[in-house]
Amino acid sequence: MPSKMLQYAYYPGCVAQGACHELYLSTAALTQALGIELLELKKAACCGSGTYKEDSQLLEDSVNARNIALAESQNLPLLTHCSTCQGVIGHVDERLKDYQRTHPAYIEQINGLLEQESCLSYGGSTSVTHLLWVLIGDYGIEALQERVTRQLSELKCAAFYGCYLLRAQKSLPYDDPFHPESMENVFRAVGATPVYYRGRTQCCGWPIASYAPTQSFTMAGTHIQEAIEADADCMVTPCPLCHLNLDSRQPEAEKVIERQLGLPVLHLPQLVALALGVKPDKLGLDQHVVSTQPVLEKLGVR
Amino acid sequence: MQVLFKVIRQKQNTAPSVQTYPLDVDPENTVLQGLNRIKWELDGSLAFRKNCRNTICGSCAMRINGRSALACKEKVKNELMNELAISAAKLPEITVAPMGNMPVIKDLVVDMSRFWEHLEAVEPYVSTQARAVPEREFLQTPEQRSRLNQSGNCIMCGACYSECNAREVNPDFVGPHALAKAQRMVEDSRDTDTEARLEEYNKGTQGVWGCTRCYLCNAVCPMGVEPMDRIGEVKQQILERKDAQDSRPVRHRKVFIDLVKQGGWLDERKFALLVVSNTLRDLRGLVSLAPLGLRMLASGKFPLRFEPSQGTKEVRSLIEAVQRQNSQTSDK
Numbered sequence A: 001m002p003s004k005m006l007q008y009a010y011y012p013g014c015v016a017q018g019a020c021h022e023l024y025l026s027t028a029a030l031t032q033a034l035g036i037e038l039l040e041l042k043k044a045a046c047c048g049s050g051t052y053k054e055d056s057q058l059l060e061d062s063v064n065a066r067n068i069a070l071a072e073s074q075n076l077p078l079l080t081h082c083s084t085c086q087g088v089i090g091h092v093d094e095r096l097k098d099y100q101r102t103h104p105a106y107i108e109q110i111n112g113l114l115e116q117e118s119c120l121s122y123g124g125s126t127s128v129t130h131l132l133w134v135l136i137g138d139y140g141i142e143a144l145q146e147r148v149t150r151q152l153s154e155l156k157c158a159a160f161y162g163c164y165l166l167r168a169q170k171s172l173p174y175d176d177p178f179h180p181e182s183m184e185n186v187f188r189a190v191g192a193t194p195v196y197y198r199g200r201t202q203c204c205g206w207p208i209a210s211y212a213p214t215q216s217f218t219m220a221g222t223h224i225q226e227a228i229e230a231d232a233d234c235m236v237t238p239c240p241l242c243h244l245n246l247d248s249r250q251p252e253a254e255k256v257i258e259r260q261l262g263l264p265v266l267h268l269p270q271l272v273a274l275a276l277g278v279k280p281d282k283l284g285l286d287q288h289v290v291s292t293q294p295v296l297e298k299l300g301v302r
Numbered sequence B: 001m002q003v004l005f006k007v008i009r010q011k012q013n014t015a016p017s018v019q020t021y022p023l024d025v026d027p028e029n030t031v032l033q034g035l036n037r038i039k040w041e042l043d044g045s046l047a048f049r050k051n052c053r054n055t056i057c058g059s060c061a062m063r064i065n066g067r068s069a070l071a072c073k074e075k076v077k078n079e080l081m082n083e084l085a086i087s088a089a090k091l092p093e094i095t096v097a098p099m100g101n102m103p104v105i106k107d108l109v110v111d112m113s114r115f116w117e118h119l120e121a122v123e124p125y126v127s128t129q130a131r132a133v134p135e136r137e138f139l140q141t142p143e144q145r146s147r148l149n150q151s152g153n154c155i156m157c158g159a160c161y162s163e164c165n166a167r168e169v170n171p172d173f174v175g176p177h178a179l180a181k182a183q184r185m186v187e188d189s190r191d192t193d194t195e196a197r198l199e200e201y202n203k204g205t206q207g208v209w210g211c212t213r214c215y216l217c218n219a220v221c222p223m224g225v226e227p228m229d230r231i232g233e234v235k236q237q238i239l240e241r242k243d244a245q246d247s248r249p250v251r252h253r254k255v256f257i258d259l260v261k262q263g264g265w266l267d268e269r270k271f272a273l274l275v276v277s278n279t280l281r282d283l284r285g286l287v288s289l290a291p292l293g294l295r296m297l298a299s300g301k302f303p304l305r306f307e308p309s310q311g312t313k314e315v316r317s318l319i320e321a322v323q324r325q326n327s328q329t330s331d332k
Helices: A021-034 A051-055 A057-072 A083-102 A104-116 A131-147 A163-167 A182-189 A213-229 A240-248 A250-257 A268-275 A293-299 B031-042 B076-082 B113-121 B142-146 B159-163 B165-169 B176-186 B194-201 B216-220 B227-241 B248-263 B268-276 B283-298 B312-331
Strands: A007-010 A037-040 A078-080 A128-130 A156-159 A193-195 A234-237 A265-267 B002-009 B017-024 B061-064 B067-070 B093-097 B104-106
Touching: A021 A037, A021 A131, A021 A265, A021 A268, A051 A057, A051 B227, A051 B248, A057 A078, A057 A083, A057 A104, A057 B312, A078 A083, A078 A131, A083 A104, A083 A128, A083 A163, A083 A240, A104 B312, A128 A131, A131 A182, A131 A268, A156 A182, A163 B216, A182 A193, A182 A268, A213 A240, A213 A250, A213 B165, A234 A240, A234 A268, A240 A250, A240 A265, A240 B283, A250 B283, A265 A268, B002 B031, B017 B031, B031 B076, B031 B093, B061 B159, B067 B159, B067 B216, B076 B093, B113 B176, B159 B176, B159 B216, B176 B194, B176 B227, B194 B227, B216 B227, B227 B248, B248 B268, B248 B312, B268 B283
Parallel strands: A007 A037, A007 A078, A078 A128, A156 A193, A156 A234, A234 A265, B002 B093
Antiparallel strands: B002 B017, B061 B067, B061 B093
């Protein structure tokens, strides 16, 4: 375990406060169990999930510079638990840090806007990190392993990373974007067996679900089916947007690919918290569209 | 050093098989140099495309260790660093396979007909009127030219098209290479067809709205074109000209920003209702939402309330300030 208490400025994101409330619950339960302190950014705003940038780069940069500045004012790293939030805010941070040296006029433009609207200005003094990276790096995989009270040895887990966690930032702290292992390393730390399949680094289809449902659900369905064929008991994702397409829309995916699926999809903190002995009712495992009961039965957890 | 080249070989309409070639190579060599030696010294029947050896012609794109790349650009030593599964017991391996999203003709040679047809579909030529040679030279400011820099670097190797997740599920989607070229046409100050082009690229999901933002094109492009960002720039041009009633993809973007202005965070219930059912105007859209809504209610997943961010007022005025600044710049 790290020598001093880990603290983060916690950026909850939209989905964990809405349709994936179970992610909000399980992040709280996991960090509590590990003694990680979260200070929630109550004044933060939606990162835009890549949509702001389609309107204008300045919009994505300004709103997220404001989000990062909120964490800077607490002298804490900004913590995400969503691949998309991480990719968007993390990339804005790495680009703006670069621009401080190469395009200082642009930073002035952004800080001008922020100051004019009574927001804190961006200083480039903190970092943006994902819960997965906190487990792997800050807390440490061995330290995590030592905290496991319930080995998940019966469980075969298929990671689903989410595009933005792997490819939105120019550099990743722990993974090769084409051959990531951080999720699989967490699985091994909690005693579970990783399942490898092509879809684990691909797109879930969520961004086009509102207007191209057949294409979107074909993506989701194909990945779920591949995971099942690779003998997975469940999928585990560090991205609630992927979760929406893989879990909430799994019945539609079944119709589109004309196969029965029924694969439970867990959020990363749910899986890890189960291994630390946290009770399922603290993790919102009953708030899934595809029942997580088979996973709990396999683990002998009630 | 000894390296095993595992090549995925295939003849038309037959199942692929793996053939392994042991090779003593200099780690500084490129993967293409390795393949050439296999062809010249070990097995003349191995088929692959190659030409310039210099990251210019774009002929030798193939899947190297799981992602599309130019064989003449990637060095053996870097591939072995990427190879996480090296164990002391066996020789290091490099896996080479044909590109995806295109049928295999033989071994590493794929049929790129659709790739070229899709490029043709965006009319990748500066408009005829603009090509009429003026009395003096075409004038373009350095700033105007700089907007074409990234897309202008494309060498049409096919790496982006090979990995494109949208192309996989949507055979009509013209692909990242074509849409990066579309951006180059839209931004070219000499082209006279900008408005007609934008109408075309805005249609259905064959154009820019087919992109699912998987970032794979950006990740594999050997020339730094970053096609997904170029697609985003075409979307910006369309969004500047259209309102929420134009189409569902456009409404998706407009409603998104409006809702963040209202609540700081996105209220997903309102988002679904406004985008898919178009504020109840689209009844089929509304009906399509019903099973999802009921299912989420039944599983206790439906968000019954929405709590706005405590910073909503600040965020709203910030977004409005950005929008004012943007509209001033586009008026110039």
